[in-house]
Amino acid sequence: MNTVAEKMPPAPAAAGFDPRVEGQRLIRQWYAELEQASELGQPVANVFVMGNAVEILRAFDFKLVFPEINSLQTGVRKASEEYIRLSEDYGMSPDVCSYVKADVGLILKEHRHPAGRIPKAHLAVASNMCNTFIKWAEIWERWLKTPTFVLDLPGQRSAGWQVRPGDAQHAADARWVEAQFQELIARCEAITGRKLDLERLAEIEERVNRMVLHWNNVMVLNRVCPAPYNAMLDGLTFIGIMNVYRGAPEGVEFMRTLEEHLKAKVARGEGRVAEERFRLLFSGTPCYVSMRRLVELFETWGGVFAYSDYLTFAAGGMDAAELLYDTSRPLESLAEVTALAAQRGLSNQFFAHERLARQIRDYGADGVVFHGIKSCRFVSSGMADTREYLNRRLEVPTLYIESDLIDPRYWSDAQIKNRVDAFFEALGQRGGAAPARGAAEAQRRSA
Amino acid sequence: MTAQLPYDHETELEHVLERCNAARQAPLPAKDALPEGFSGLLGHFPVYFPEEIAHAAGLLPVNVLGGGNRLEMKHADARMGSFVCSICRSTAELGLNGSLAGLAGFVTHPICDAAKHLAGIWSRNFPEQLSQILYLPQNVNTPGAVRYIAAEYQRLRAELEKATGRRVEDEALRASIRLYNHNRALLRELYAVRRDEPWKLSCIESSLLTRARTRMPCEEHTALLGRALDAVRHRALRAQDKPRVVFVGGFCEQPPVEMLETLDDNCYVVDDDLLIGLRWLSADVPETGDPIWALAESYVERSAASPVQHDARKSKEGYLMAMLREARADAAILTAAKFCEPGLDDQLAWSKHLDEAGIPYLVLEFEEKMTSFEQMAMQVETFAESLLFALA
Ligand code: SF4
Numbered sequence: 053m054n055t056v057a058e059k060m061p062p063a064p065a066a067a068g069f070d071p072r073v074e075g076q077r078l079i080r081q082w083y084a085e086l087e088q089a090s091e092l093g094q095p096v097a098n099v100f101v102m103g104n105a106v107e108i109l110r111a112f113d114f115k116l117v118f119p120e121i122n123s124l125q126t127g128v129r130k131a132s133e134e135y136i137r138l139s140e141d142y143g144m145s146p147d148v149c150s151y152v153k154a155d156v157g158l159i160l161k162e163h164r165h166p167a168g169r170i171p172k173a174h175l176a177v178a179s180n181m182c183n184t185f186i187k188w189a190e191i192w193e194r195w196l197k198t199p200t201f202v203l204d205l206p207g208q209r210s211a212g213w214q215v216r217p218g219d220a221q222h223a224a225d226a227r228w229v230e231a232q233f234q235e236l237i238a239r240c241e242a243i244t245g246r247k248l249d250l251e252r253l254a255e256i257e258e259r260v261n262r263m264v265l266h267w268n269n270v271m272v273l274n275r276v277c278p279a280p281y282n283a284m285l286d287g288l289t290f291i292g293i294m295n296v297y298r299g300a301p302e303g304v305e306f307m308r309t310l311e312e313h314l315k316a317k318v319a320r321g322e323g324r325v326a327e328e329r330f331r332l333l334f335s336g337t338p339c340y341v342s343m344r345r346l347v348e349l350f351e352t353w354g355g356v357f358a359y360s361d362y363l364t365f366a367a368g369g370m371d372a373a374e375l376l377y378d379t380s381r382p383l384e385s386l387a388e389v390t391a392l393a394a395q396r397g398l399s400n401q402f403f404a405h406e407r408l409a410r411q412i413r414d415y416g417a418d419g420v421v422f423h424g425i426k427s428c429r430f431v432s433s434g435m436a437d438t439r440e441y442l443n444r445r446l447e448v449p450t451l452y453i454e455s456d457l458i459d460p461r462y463w464s465d466a467q468i469k470n471r472v473d474a475f476f477e478a479l480g481q482r483g484g485a486a487p488a489r490g491a492a493e494a495q496r497r498s499a
Numbered sequence: 500m501t502a503q504l505p506y507d508h509e510t511e512l513e514h515v516l517e518r519c520n521a522a523r524q525a526p527l528p529a530k531d532a533l534p535e536g537f538s539g540l541l542g543h544f545p546v547y548f549p550e551e552i553a554h555a556a557g558l559l560p561v562n563v564l565g566g567g568n569r570l571e572m573k574h575a576d577a578r579m580g581s582f583v584c585s586i587c588r589s590t591a592e593l594g595l596n597g598s599l600a601g602l603a604g605f606v607t608h609p610i611c612d613a614a615k616h617l618a619g620i621w622s623r624n625f626p627e628q629l630s631q632i633l634y635l636p637q638n639v640n641t642p643g644a645v646r647y648i649a650a651e652y653q654r655l656r657a658e659l660e661k662a663t664g665r666r667v668e669d670e671a672l673r674a675s676i677r678l679y680n681h682n683r684a685l686l687r688e689l690y691a692v693r694r695d696e697p698w699k700l701s702c703i704e705s706s707l708l709t710r711a712r713t714r715m716p717c718e719e720h721t722a723l724l725g726r727a728l729d730a731v732r733h734r735a736l737r738a739q740d741k742p743r744v745v746f747v748g749g750f751c752e753q754p755p756v757e758m759l760e761t762l763d764d765n766c767y768v769v770d771d772d773l774l775i776g777l778r779w780l781s782a783d784v785p786e787t788g789d790p791i792w793a794l795a796e797s798y799v800e801r802s803a804a805s806p807v808q809h810d811a812r813k814s815k816e817g818y819l820m821a822m823l824r825e826a827r828a829d830a831a832i833l834t835a836a837k838f839c840e841p842g843l844d845d846q847l848a849w850s851k852h853l854d855e856a857g858i859p860y861l862v863l864e865f866e867e868k869m870t871s872f873e874q875m876a877m878q879v880e881t882f883a884e885s886l887l888f889a890l891a
Contacts, residue, residue, distance in 0.1 A: 143850070145835075145843040147582065152844075180637040183611045186809050187844045194816075194848060202809045204638035206647070207609065209654070210631050211622035224650045228636075231643030402615045402632070405623055426582035429840065433587065434616035437578040441623045454580075 069313045071281075074306060075289035079125075082296050083167040089115040090171045095244050098192065101295050101366050102398045103179030103205045105236055107260060107377075107386055110299045111253040112240045117173055118295060119188070122158060122165055123151035127340035127458030129166040136459055149184045149427045150459040152191070159195060172196060174243050177236070179203040181365075181398045182430040199243075201236050205229060206391065207399025211406065215395055217375065222391060230387035250382055256299040257377035257386065264370050266307035267294060271371060273314045274358050275415055277331065278323020280314045284334045284357040285347045286324070294367045329354030330479055331416055335361050335408060335438075336423035336431045339455040342463045346455075349469055350421075353476040358415040361407065369397020372407075401430060404438045405445075412448055419449040419479055425457055449482060451475040508733035515727045516704060519711035527561065527601045534559060534716045538663055539603040544590065544617060545751045546610055546776035546805055547635065549652060549794050551675040551784075554717060556659040556667045558603060562713030562777070565589040568755050568868045578620065584838040585866045586752035587613045591620055603662055604629030606655070609637065610751065610807035611841055629662050631655070639799045640811045648795035656791065672790035678717045680783040685724040687778070690770065692731055694826045697767035698738045700731050702746065703759040706773050710753075713777070741767045742886035745822045747849065748834030748842055749773035750805040754865045761876045762832065765883035770826035772805060779803050806845040815845045816852040823858065830859040830886055832879075837866045859886060 089096050097114040099106060101121075109116060126132040135157025136150055142160060144153050163170045176198045178189035192198035206225040215222045237248050270290065273280055281287065290310065297303030332350065334357040339346060350357070364372050370393045378385040400407055408420060422439050424432040435452070442448045453471055456462035527540060541558040543550075550560040566589030574595035579588045593599050605628055607617045621630035634651055636644055656667050686709060692700045708727050712720040744766045748754075753773065762768055782801040785793040804810060804818040823831060833849050835842035846862060853860045861882040863875060 143847050145847070147838050148840050148843055180609055183609065183615075183637075183807070184840060186637055187806075187841055190809070190815070190844070190848075194814075200811075202638040202640075202811075204636040204641075204644075204647075206634045206636075206651070207615075207632065209634060210618065210629075211626075221654070224647070228643055228647035228650075231647075232638060232641045235641045399615070402612075402619045403622060404619065424580055426580065427840075429583065429612040429616070432580055433583050433613040434579075434619045436580060437591075437620045437623060440578060 069309050071286060071306075071310050071313060072289055074309075075293055078293055078297060078302060078306065080167075081302075083165075086115060086117060086171055087168040095175070096171045096173045098173040098176040098189070098198065100178060100182070100185045101368065102181040102185070103203055103390065103394055104177055104368070105203060105233060105386075105390070106298050107253060107256050108233060108236060108240065108248070109175075109177070110256050111248060112244045112246060114175070114240070114244075115171070116296070117170060119155050120151055121292065121296065122167075122170060123154040124338075124340045124458060125167055126154050126158075126165070127460075130341065130460075131166045132341060132458040133460055135161070147427060149188075150457050152184060152188050154458060155188065156191065159191075173198050175239065176200045177203055179205050179394075181205060181207070181394060184428075184430065199239070201232075201239060203229075203232055203236070205394035205398070208395045208403060211403050213395065213400075213403070215392065217388065217392065222388070225391040225395075226384075226388040229391045230384060233383060233387055253386070254379040254382040257379050257382055259301065259304050260299045260370075261376040261379070262304045263294065263298065263307045264376060266304075266311045267367070268371050269311050270307070270314060271359070271363065273311070273318055276318050277416065278321070278325065278328035279331065279356045279358045280317040280322065280324060282324045282347055282351070282357050283360040283363055284338060285343060287357075287360060287363050288338060288343065291363055291367050298368070324356050325351045325354055327354050328356055330418045330476070331356060331358045333357070333359050333361075333408065333411055333415060333417045333420045334423065335404065335420055336435065337362055337366070337425055337428055337457055339423065339425075339463060340458050341460045342455065342465075345465070346468070349472045353472070355476065355479075357421070358417060359411055361401070361404065361411070364397050364407075365401055369393040372397030372400070402434060404434060405441045408438065408442060409446060412442075412446065417448070419451065419475070421475075422450060422452045424452060424454040426454065426462065427459075428457060449475070449479055508730040512704075512727060512730035512734075515723050515730065516707055518723060519707045522711050522714040523707065525714065526598065530601065534719070537716070538665075540601055541659070542599055542602040542605040543633075544605070544607040544610075544614055545586075545774070546608065546807055547779040547798070547802075548606060548608070548633070548776065549655070549798075550717070551672060551679050551790075551794060552652060552656055552667070553659065554675040554678070555671040556656070556663055557665060558659060558663065559716060560713075561602065562774075563590050563593065563599065563605065564710070564713060564753055565867050566593055567753075568870050570868070579616075582838055583613050584752055584836050585868050586836065587617060589867065590617060594621065594625060600625075602628055604631065604658075606631045606633050608633055608635055611839070614751075629658060631658060635798070635808075637809045639808070645792070645795045645799050648798055649789075649792050652791045652795055669790055673786055675717075676784045676790055676793065677786050678721065679780075680786065682712065682717050682721045682724065683778060683780060684783070685721060685728060687781075688728055689724065689731075690778075692728070694769050696738075697743065697769050698736045699734045701763040702768035702771060702773075703756060703763055706753075706759055706771075707756075709774050709777055713774075740887060741765065742830060742883055742890065743767045743769045743826065743828045744830045744832050744886075745769060745819070745826055745828040746771035746773070746832045746834065747819060747822070748832075748836065748846060748863075748865075750775045750807065751842070752836035752839060752865075752867050754834065754836075755867060755869055755872075757872045758863075758865055758869070758875060761872055761879050764876075765879045766832075766886075768832075769828050770822050772803075772822075775803050775805050806841040815848055819849055819852070820856070829890060830861070830882075832861050832863060834863045834865055837864055859889070 565586035
């Protein structure tokens with residue numbers, strides 16, 4: 053295995069590159085390709101953002117459907133409520149994940165999504181990193197007869213869990229992951245009628261390596277003050293590309309250009325907000341229906357999200373594993389890195405205090421904002437306790453707000469605004485004089 | 500000399516049930532009041548936990564099943580959101596209010612995301628206790644699953660050896676396996692009585708008898724079960740005109756006693772998934788050879804089903820239909836604990852399937868902490884009446 057210390061050569065400058073515009077273009081392109089998949093007879097796989105063996109699927113030329121991204125896109129396009137209501141009318145409980153409900157709504161609408169028609173999958177890969185993935189895949193199994201492969205990734209077993217590449221625990225976990233990859237490969241071979249081409253797999257891994265290197269550099273760039281991007285707005289575009297184009301040439305190109313673009317911003321001393329006053333960490337998932345508004349509530353006060361754990365766990369967790377694929381042993385290495393990423397970047401959500409403590413230091417954060425989602429127990433169940441721990445042990449100011457991933461019925465603008473404003477008042481008092489400009493600006497904007 | 504009282508099966512059963520009920524409600528034993536042969540207590544969350552490993556390590560396995568409907572929530576409300584199921588919140592409360600301070604450790608499982616978070620909560624608040632997730636796999640179908648589970652059990656064994664300072668020998672493990680095999684065989688007999696002569700053993704009695712294993716040594720529990728079975732078989736109760744139903748949704752959080760009483764009043768619950776983890780291994784674990792391998796292999800090859808275990812061989816609908824068929828049930832009671840996502844998902848799937856199969860069912864949602872049962876009683880009564888009417 054290589055380590056991320058082996059850095060990439062500098063990339064050429066990125067004149068005229070707008071990550072948001074380019075990101076949107078790529079997402080449109082992806083949906084357009086999905087629309088054509090059935091017509092072209094291409095194999096299609098449903099995968100999730102955490103623990104998905106995309107490298108293997110891509111080596112078999114599967115077109116990748118990310119149902120989480122489909123669901124969040126219904127939110128971004130302000131159509132989620134219709135899908136969610138459809139599933140609730142069908143009988144789904146209001147208390148289950150709204151992504152799942154939007155997806156059930158999609159099935160009930162015969163796969164018609166605001167971005168285009170979503171093809172039916174020949175295979176679904178669901179990992180245990182979020183247990184809802186498995187229940188979700190069982191719905192496809194039941195309704196659409198989608199063959200499902202549950203990829204079981206051994207997670208972080210306890211606090212202070214120290215597993216290093218090559219130690220006995222890591223070897224045992226990687227062996228189990230590799231056994232499952234072997235079976236998944238056999239399934240893919242049966243579906244596509246092709247043998248796995250290891251060279252192709254190595255090529256894809258090489259591209260992932262390059263993406264991860266750029267990604268890590270992009271993360272590090274936001275440790276600079278002022279932060280060149282907002283982790284919970286711009287970062288959401290980055291993460292979309294990281295998932296959808298993982299291992300694809302377009303993905304490498306996007307990340308490479310993005311890094312250059314941000315480096316140039318840093319060199320110019322240009323921050324995301326005009327006057328950065330507070331650097332914040334965001335813990336949890338976004339509220340895709342109102343994310344722009346939420347970020348605005350913070351930026352008005354000069355608060356920028358320098359980092360979010362979402363950027364790690366929803367991007368596959370590989371940055372946290374600090375490992376790259378050894379392309380000379382593509383399958384073994386894939387298992388080794390996957391096992392480690394699952395523990396360091398995904399299932400460590402259950403021991404969130406450990407990494408938050410590290411990230412507060414790394415990103416020079418003045419406070420942590422927790423965004424609880426009632427229907428997402430993966431991110432939210434331990435949040436209140438983690439918050440209490442950080443307050444008590446690290447004396448870090450924290451804010452807790454609650455809404456939903458995509459269900460607009462849970463967004464309460466006035467209530468959230470009040471809490472955000474009170475948080476900044478307190479932050480201002482803590483750090484000296486109250487941020488008068490922020491207060492005035494907040495007042496002006498809400499007027 | 501006192502004269503020996505003649506054997507009376509009702510009195511005998513009453514004594515056994517009293518002991519079981521007392522165990523359910525008792526606080527954890529203090530360090531100096533542990534049952535003989537045990538040096539400490541190991542807490543574990545549902546659903547399945549390989550109790551044999553703790554038992555062989557001299558730690559009494561204590562299945563932490565939340566706080567029921569008598570626990571006052573003073574701390575956990577601020578630590579776990581209101582959207583989390585009751586058993587997780589009340590388990591956190593029991594930790595935070597000191598009721599579980601006597602545990603040497605607490606082990607949870609990847610049954611759902613809320614349950615996994617308990618390990619984080621434990622490590623943040625009770626760093627002196629061993630706090631672990633035993634990563635039982637959600638894929639039990641790929642060759643290699645047994646090997647992986649065996650490695651995970653070995654890891655647990657090593658953790659317990661470290662915690663107790665004593666080695667867990669293979670022979671001790673085999674002895675524990677023998678004890679638990681005997682115990683599980685008696686539990687199977689208990690359920691056979693429910694199936695074949697449900698008028699002799701109610702659901703609530705059966706659940707109290709089963710649940711007692713979560714709070715006492717397996718040896719004592721086995722003796723109680725033996726006495727209870729003997730007494731039950733002597734019962735001369737007559738069958739009543741009640742519909743036969745299967746109850747599902749009690750695999751993790753436990754429905755309140757009053758709810759089960761309501762069901763008993765109106766139906767014969769001829770099978771259920773209550774505390775399925777205690778009955779997870781459906782046949783004897785091999786008593787020779789490598790005991791850890793035997794336990795791991797049994798998890799994969801000789802095991803039950805639940806909404807929180809994916810197994811390509813056992814669809815959720817398939818195992819419910821098998822329960823209904825094998826118990827010759829007329830209908831199903833489909834329940835889910837409030838805020839239990841896996842339970843709620845399967846409740847819907849089951850209801851749609853039974854619609855198609857033309858099998859009557861009643862959908863109920865419960866919470867361990869619920870205290871009002873009038874409405875539920877009415878629903879169950881109406882359902883039972885309609886079943887009897889249809890069956891007449
Ligand atoms: S009741 Fe359901 S949600 Fe709660 S811990 Fe058990 S399986 Fe998880």
